[in-house]
Amino acid sequence: MPQDRAGERPGSGSGGAWSGREGAEAFAAVDAATDWLLGYPFVFRALAAGSGTDRVLLDFGCGPGRVADEAARRLGVRIVGVDASPEMLALARRQSTPGAEYHLVTDGRAADLPDACADAAMCNHVLASLPDEQTVLGVFGEIHRLLRRGAPLVVLTTDPACAGIEYASLRVGESGVIYGPGQPLTVRLRRTDGTWQTAQNHAWPPTTIRALLERAGFTPATQHHPTPDEAEGIADPDHVHSRDWAAERRRPPLVVTVATKA
Numbered sequence: 001m002p003q004d005r006a007g008e009r010p011g012s013g014s015g016g017a018w019s020g021r022e023g024a025e026a027f028a029a030v031d032a033a034t035d036w037l038l039g040y041p042f043v044f045r046a047l048a049a050g051s052g053t054d055r056v057l058l059d060f061g062c063g064p065g066r067v068a069d070e071a072a073r074r075l076g077v078r079i080v081g082v083d084a085s086p087e088m089l090a091l092a093r094r095q096s097t098p099g100a101e102y103h104l105v106t107d108g109r110a111a112d113l114p115d116a117c118a119d120a121a122m123c124n125h126v127l128a129s130l131p132d133e134q135t136v137l138g139v140f141g142e143i144h145r146l147l148r149r150g151a152p153l154v155v156l157t158t159d160p161a162c163a164g165i166e167y168a169s170l171r172v173g174e175s176g177v178i179y180g181p182g183q184p185l186t187v188r189l190r191r192t193d194g195t196w197q198t199a200q201n202h203a204w205p206p207t208t209i210r211a212l213l214e215r216a217g218f219t220p221a222t223q224h225h226p227t228p229d230e231a232e233g234i235a236d237p238d239h240v241h242s243r244d245w246a247a248e249r250r251r252p253p254l255v256v257t258v259a260t261k262a
Contacts, residue, residue, distance in 0.1 A: 056117065151261050227249070
């Protein structure tokens with residue numbers, strides 16, 4: 001893939017930055033340092049209650065499977081991952097996560113999975129690729145179908161109110177711009193080789209996410225912006241102390257939303 005100015009790699013393909021084999025491999029190469037400090041460890045913490053080998057964790061929009069693999073190892077759950085990209089699912093299967101199974105989402109539905117087949121669900125950075133409220137409601141509705149009653153859903157997103165700030169591994173949007181629900185914005189993600197990947201995403205403010213979850217049949221959600229200080233004892237200690245996380249301390253960019261199927 002050719003590089004543009006300042007060591008940035010443009011999004012690949014007309015179907016979005018992560019479409020096709022090239023896009024899936026590009027996504028798998030994203031560094032995600034900020035997510036592994038302030039995102040995924042807090043998602044796992046929210047899912048930890050009642051976890052165990054007899055419980056099924058749905059990863060909706062599992063991508064290349066790295067987060068699902070870590071969740072399985074930390075929580076001792078069995079993973080059912082779903083994604084709309086066959087290429088992402090192929091990468092996820094290469095993780096060889098014990099007991100994991102992966103299914104294709106077609107027209108917004110994982111048709112080969114029965115109702116109420118999961119004890120908990122996570123949905124990490126999926127909303128950023130969804131352009132309008134009806135599409136978000138469709139995703140929440142399918143997760144609702146797949147969860148048993150009383151099961152938790154944890155949604156990880158980036159707060160568009162943090163637009164333009166340079167974090168360790170990402171920048172979302174442009175400084176001074178206020179992004180409304182579904183509005184397009186450019187995200188900039190650091191790759192493991194030190195270059196940057198750019199992609200076109202969509203803004204979903206936390207208040208909108210809460211309202212849409214309620215419309216989809218979930219209980220009123222709680223929301224949390226994790227901080228680097230809170231990451232002590234939750235995230236990998238080596239990762240926590242790998243840098244000063246200056247921007248993350250000034251304005252934590254990630255939102256962990258927790259709701260329950262009513």
